[in-house]
Amino acid sequence: MRQDNRLSGALHVLLHMAEAGRPVTSEALARALDTNPVVVRRVMGGLREQGYVRSVKGHGGGWTLSCELERVTLKDVYEALGSPQLFAIGNRSDNTQCLVEEAVNISISEALADAEARLMARFGEITLAALSADFHRRLAERGGPATLEEIHI
Amino acid sequence: MRQDNRLSGALHVLLHMAEAGRPVTSEALARALDTNPVVVRRVMGGLREQGYVRSVKGHGGGWTLSCELERVTLKDVYEALGSPQLFAIGNRSDNTQCLVEEAVNISISEALADAEARLMARFGEITLAALSADFHRRLAERGGPATLEEIHI
DNA sequence: CCGTATCGTAATTTATGAAGTTACATGAGA
DNA sequence: TCTCATGTAACTTCATAAATTACGATACGG
Numbered sequence: 001m002r003q004d005n006r007l008s009g010a011l012h013v014l015l016h017m018a019e020a021g022r023p024v025t026s027e028a029l030a031r032a033l034d035t036n037p038v039v040v041r042r043v044m045g046g047l048r049e050q051g052y053v054r055s056v057k058g059h060g061g062g063w064t065l066s067c068e069l070e071r072v073t074l075k076d077v078y079e080a081l082g083s084p085q086l087f088a089i090g091n092r093s094d095n096t097q098c099l100v101e102e103a104v105n106i107s108i109s110e111a112l113a114d115a116e117a118r119l120m121a122r123f124g125e126i127t128l129a130a131l132s133a134d135f136h137r138r139l140a141e142r143g144g145p146a147t148l149e150e151i152h153i
Numbered sequence: 154m155r156q157d158n159r160l161s162g163a164l165h166v167l168l169h170m171a172e173a174g175r176p177v178t179s180e181a182l183a184r185a186l187d188t189n190p191v192v193v194r195r196v197m198g199g200l201r202e203q204g205y206v207r208s209v210k211g212h213g214g215g216w217t218l219s220c221e222l223e224r225v226t227l228k229d230v231y232e233a234l235g236s237p238q239l240f241a242i243g244n245r246s247d248n249t250q251c252l253v254e255e256a257v258n259i260s261i262s263e264a265l266a267d268a269e270a271r272l273m274a275r276f277g278e279i280t281l282a283a284l285s286a287d288f289h290r291r292l293a294e295r296g297g298p299a300t301l302e303e304i305h306i
Numbered sequence: 307c308c309g310t311a312t313c314g315t316a317a318t319t320t321a322t323g324a325a326g327t328t329a330c331a332t333g334a335g336a
Numbered sequence: 337t338c339t340c341a342t343g344t345a346a347c348t349t350c351a352t353a354a355a356t357t358a359c360g361a362t363a364c365g366g
Contacts, residue, residue, distance in 0.1 A: 002322045003243035004154055004353060011257045012245065019253075025312065032253075033245065036355055041313065057313045058363030074260070084353095088241045090156035092165065092186065099295065100172075100185075103288040104164045107227070111275040119268035126260055135256040142252065155351050157324060178341065189326055194342065210342045211334030237324095 004084050006043050009033055010077050011131065013040065017053070018069060018132055023062030043081070050080040069129035075120055077128075086119065087112055154241045159196050159234050162186050164227070164284065166193065170206070171222060171285055176215030196234070203233040222282035228273055230281075239272065240265055 013029050026037035026044075033040065044063060047053045052067045078084070090112070091105040166182050179190035179197075186193065197216060200206045207219045231237070243265075244258040 002154070002353065003238075004241050005243060005245040006353080007242055008245040008254075008257060008261060011261075012251075012254050015253045015257065027312085032251070037313090038315085038356075039354065041315085042354095045314085055313060056363085057311085057361075059311055059365065061312050061363075063313095074264070085154050085156075085241045088154065088157050088238045089160055090158060092158040092161040098165075098185070099291045100168045100288050101161075101165050103284050103291060104161060104168065107279055107284055107287070108161060108164075111227070111272055111279070114275055115268045115272035118271045119264055122264040122267055126264070131256050131260055134260065135253050138252045138256060154353075155322095155324065159324080180341085190342090191327075191344085192325065194344085195325090198343085208342060209334080210332075210340085212336065212340050214334070214341045216342095 006081050006084060007074070007078055009035070009039075010043050010047060010081060011074070011128070013044065013063075014047075014053070014065065014072075014077070014128055015132055015135060017063055017065050018128070023056060023060065023064050025062040029063065046080040046082055047077065050076070052076070052080060067128075069132055070127055072128045074123035074126045078120075078123055086116055157237050159237060160227070160231055162188070162192075163196050163200060163230050163234060164281070166197065166216075167200075167206070167218065167230070167281055168285055168288060170216055170218050171281070176209060176213065176217050178215040182216065199233040199235055200230065203229070205229070205233060220281075222285055223280055225281045227276035227279045231273075231276055239269055 012033060016029060016032050017024055026040040029040045030037040041055075044053060044055070048055055052065070052072055053063050054066045055061070055063050089108075091101075091108060093101065094105065096102055096105070165186055169182060169185050170177055179193040182193045183190040197206060197208070201208055205218070205220045205225055206216050208214070208216050242261075244254075244261060246254070247258065249255055249258065
């Protein structure tokens with residue numbers, strides 16, 4: 001089953017924007033993600049609605065962060081994307097009069113809901129600042145200072 | 154994203170077989186699932202390989218359980234199906250030289266792995282016997298004795 | 307004001323994999 | 337031998353994220 005990569009892409013973009021410190025165009029972000037500017041704009045739309053980023057048209061325009069990295073978690077980003085479907089498995093049908101299926105559905109649904117709650121709790125604990133710090137840690141370990149080229153901006 | 158319903162379907166079929174107490178044809182099982190006999194055979198293939206069910210061709214043939222309901226968990230069934238992809242979300246790319254993406258990927262992957270472990274633990278605790286008991290509880294609550302028609306066999 | 311850079315978005319195409327379907331071979335009982 | 341079943345390959349359908357195309361709107365620089 002094909003995967004939904006929007007969360008991964010959005011986080012990647014947000015961290016790149018944090019490094020840039022100035023407006024970054026969809027074009028440049030798309031290059032970092034190896035994708036298309038339209039895909040970037042689509043993904044960023046939800047983040048803009050939640051006030052996490054701003055976009056400016058025209059010369060010198062592009063995307064800038066408008067939030068504090070400490071205050072935004074992976075859960076916030078996930079929800080800004082519209083809380084995409086999390087699981088690739090699910091119940092065969094949800095309105096059933098078959099009691100066997102009812103028993104099966106409930107047990108699967110409860111287990112999935114539990115796993116989802118756990119995942120959201122984890123996502124809620126990870127801030128963009130933590131991700132950024134992790135990135136800088138890796139950068140330091142690998143040696144050498146960051147250049148704009150190194151982070152593809 | 155479209156869902157994978159094989160686990161739900163397999164469990165449904167197994168419980169119906171447990172009620173029947175005699176070989177049930179793919180045709181009959183497909184009717185209970187409102188699907189196609191070929192789909193049933195495909196799903197059941199993995200269960201047969203693990204020895205949870207047997208199939209017999211020809212007159213009076215069909216599928217029968219060959220395991221004790223107490224000894225088989227949802228996890229066993231899930232794994233017999235080939236451990237289908239669990240999450241609909243994932244990392245954009247797994248081989249990256251971008252440290253930003255690396256940091257993002259690891260944090261998402263760890264959270265997903267944690268949720269998956271939790272889900273598998275839950276699945277490992279639920280036996281087919283428990284599902285069957287739950288079904289019979291619902292049947293009793295709804296009143297009236299079970300007939301073969303009621304459970305679509 | 308004009309030209310260009312940039313976002314906004316609708317419409318279309320592509321890609322993927324489960325589900326559904328068709329077709330036919332194989333095997334087992336009556 | 338005939339019919340009932342499974343076994344399986346091949347093909348079609350379906351849903352949806354991603355990718356692409358196209359065009360409109362806006363903002364800055366000259």
